[in-house]
Amino acid sequence: MDVRSYNREAWNREVEGGKNPWSQPVSSEIIARARDGEFSILLTENIPVPQSWFPPLKGAQVLCLASGGGQQGPVLAAAGANVTVFDNSPAQLKQDRLVAERESLSLQTIEGDAANLSLFSGESFDLVFNPCSTVFMQDVRGVWKECYRVLRHNGILMTGSMNLENLRRIRSPDAAHGQSSRGAAHHHRKQENEAGAGGRHVYRQSGSPHRHQI
Numbered sequence: 001m002d003v004r005s006y007n008r009e010a011w012n013r014e015v016e017g018g019k020n021p022w023s024q025p026v027s028s029e030i031i032a033r034a035r036d037g038e039f040s041i042l043l044t045e046n047i048p049v050p051q052s053w054f055p056p057l058k059g060a061q062v063l064c065l066a067s068g069g070g071q072q073g074p075v076l077a078a079a080g081a082n083v084t085v086f087d088n089s090p091a092q093l094k095q096d097r098l099v100a101e102r103e104s105l106s107l108q109t110i111e112g113d114a115a116n117l118s119l120f121s122g123e124s125f126d127l128v129f130n131p132c133s134t135v136f137m138q139d140v141r142g143v144w145k146e147c148y149r150v151l152r153h154n155g156i157l158m159t160g161s162m163n164l165e166n167l168r169r170i171r172s173p174d175a176a177h178g179q180s181s182r183g184a185a186h187h188h189r190k191q192e193n194e195a196g197a198g199g200r201h202v203y204r205q206s207g208s209p210h211r212h213q214i
Contacts, residue, residue: 003138004088004113011068011089021045022131025070025095031103034078041072043131043160043185053187055156057081060126063150065143066114066133068092074099076129077107084108086117115142123152132160148190157188 014020033039040048058080064073068087073096077083085096085107093109100107110119114130114137128147134140147157161184 003136007136008088008090012091015069015089015091015095022071023069023092023095025099026074028103031074031078031099031105034075037079039075039079041075041129043129043158045132047185049158049185053156053158055126061124061152062127062129063117063120063125065128065130065147066137067129067131068096068109070095070099072129072131073107073109074103074105077105078103081127082106084110086110086112086114088113115139115146117146117150120150122149123155124150126152126155128155128157128159130157130159134159134161151190153190155190157186157190159186159188160184161186 011023015023030039043049057076060081062076062081062083064076064083064085066087067073068085068089069092073083073085077100083106085093087093087109088111090111093111096107096109099105112119114133128151130143130147134143137143151157
């Protein structure tokens, strides 16, 4: 199976169906508040990202990775960031362009594979914002490797994760209405490679090291 093509078509159908909460463009009111520095965006479906997690956004280079849908990217752009939304679904990216055109926001959209960010030079971004999506990806290790490459020193990776079995359960016909997938949000800061680590990429989350052998 071509996993990327399967997921692309699945998300295009979600946009066409008009009911998926991750495909609903944000309102003009939300954009207006973001322009005033008041915003709230999600990595998972449950709890907004803490404001303390964000770097200064004015002029920051931000990659919204697998983050199409007309939500996080436009809000961060309204808050003053230079935003690139990179997603596998052209229909999801169309939602971002819709909000950007409606609100006169400067925002770039690119369709592609999250495990191949070769369009970008190394150390291009201050923040990579990745809502729950890696559960749908075939080469997750490649995704983290590329995130590390494109992040600047002390850059931040925010990512959401979910338990695949929970996702399958809530999508079953017998699932209770409104049941949550109970995702988790993660905040990592890029650090220099440890001496002699030989490809060990080091991030830090809440003061403790999280090492990704990639």
